[in-house]
Amino acid sequence: MFGNYLIGLREGLEAGLVVCILVAYLVKTGRRDALKPVWAGVAAACTAALAFGAALEFGSQELTFEAQEALGGSLSIVAVGLVTWMVFWMRRTARHLKAELHGKLEAALQTGTAALVLTAFLAVGREGLETALFVWTSVRAAADTGGSAAPVTGALLGIASAVALSWLFYRGALRIDLSRFFTWTGGMLVVVAAGVLAYGVHDLQEARILGGLPDTAFDISTTIPPDSWYGTLLKGIFNFQPDPTVLQVVVWALYLVPVLTLFLAPASRQGRRAPAPDTAR
Numbered sequence: 389m390f391g392n393y394l395i396g397l398r399e400g401l402e403a404g405l406v407v408c409i410l411v412a413y414l415v416k417t418g419r420r421d422a423l424k425p426v427w428a429g430v431a432a433a434c435t436a437a438l439a440f441g442a443a444l445e446f447g448s449q450e451l452t453f454e455a456q457e458a459l460g461g462s463l464s465i466v467a468v469g470l471v472t473w474m475v476f477w478m479r480r481t482a483r484h485l486k487a488e489l490h491g492k493l494e495a496a497l498q499t500g501t502a503a504l505v506l507t508a509f510l511a512v513g514r515e516g517l518e519t520a521l522f523v524w525t526s527v528r529a530a531a532d533t534g535g536s537a538a539p540v541t542g543a544l545l546g547i548a549s550a551v552a553l554s555w556l557f558y559r560g561a562l563r564i565d566l567s568r569f570f571t572w573t574g575g576m577l578v579v580v581a582a583g584v585l586a587y588g589v590h591d592l593q594e595a596r597i598l599g600g601l602p603d604t605a606f607d608i609s610t611t612i613p614p615d616s617w618y619g620t621l622l623k624g625i626f627n628f629q630p631d632p633t634v635l636q637v638v639v640w641a642l643y644l645v646p647v648l649t650l651f652l653a654p655a656s657r658q659g660r661r662a663p664a665p666d667t668a669r
Contacts, residue, residue, distance in 0.1 A: 397549050465589075582640050603634045
C-alpha cells in the first residue's frame, strides 16, 4: 500500500504542480479566459488515465492464465522503465520546471485554444498513464496474495494528499525544496520499482516465456509468512516474496544497485556545486 501511496503522491504532485504553475501564470498575466481550455485538458487527461486503467483490468480478464501472466509481466517491466525514466527526468528538471512550463504555455497562448488543451493534456496525461499502469501491476500482485483493495486505496490516498499539497502551494501556504523532495521520493520509488521488476520476471516465468521457475533462491516463508501482517506489509511496500527464484533475485540486484547508485550520485555533486534550488509556493 505504501508503494502505491508513494507513486500516487509523487505522480499526483507532479501533475498538481504543473496545473498550479499553468493556472498561476494565466491569472497573473490576466488571461483568465484561457483557464477553461487548461481545465478541459486536465479533465481529458484524467479521463484517459481512468480509461487506460479500466482497459487493462477488464481486457486482461478475457485472456488465458499464461496470457495474463505474459501481459502482466511485460507491463510490469514497462511500468518500471517509465518510473525509472520519470524519477531521473524530474530529478534533472525540478529546478527549471516553472520556466519550462511558462515557455510552453506562452507558445500555446499564441497558437490558440486547441494548443492550450493539448499542453495541459500532455503535462498531466503522462503522470496519469504512468500511475494507472503502475497501480494495475500492484493490484495484480496483491490479488495473488488474496486481496486487491490496498493498492488502489494507497494510490487514491496518495493522489488526495497530492491535491491537498498542490492547493497549499497555489495559495502560498506551503514552501518545499522540490529538488530534495523529488530526490528522496525518487530513491524510494527506485526500491519499489525493483520489487515490481522482480514480480514481472516471475510473471514471465509462470507464462513460460522465461525459464528457471523451479529454481528457488531461498525460502523464508516460515520466518516471514506471506499472510502475516509484516509479510503483507513487505509485499505491499516492496513486492517482497519469501521464496523468489534465482532469476528474480539476480534481476532485482542488477536493477537496484546501479540505478540507485546513478540516481543518488548526481545529488552529492550538485550539493557542492549548484546554488540552492528554487522553492515552490
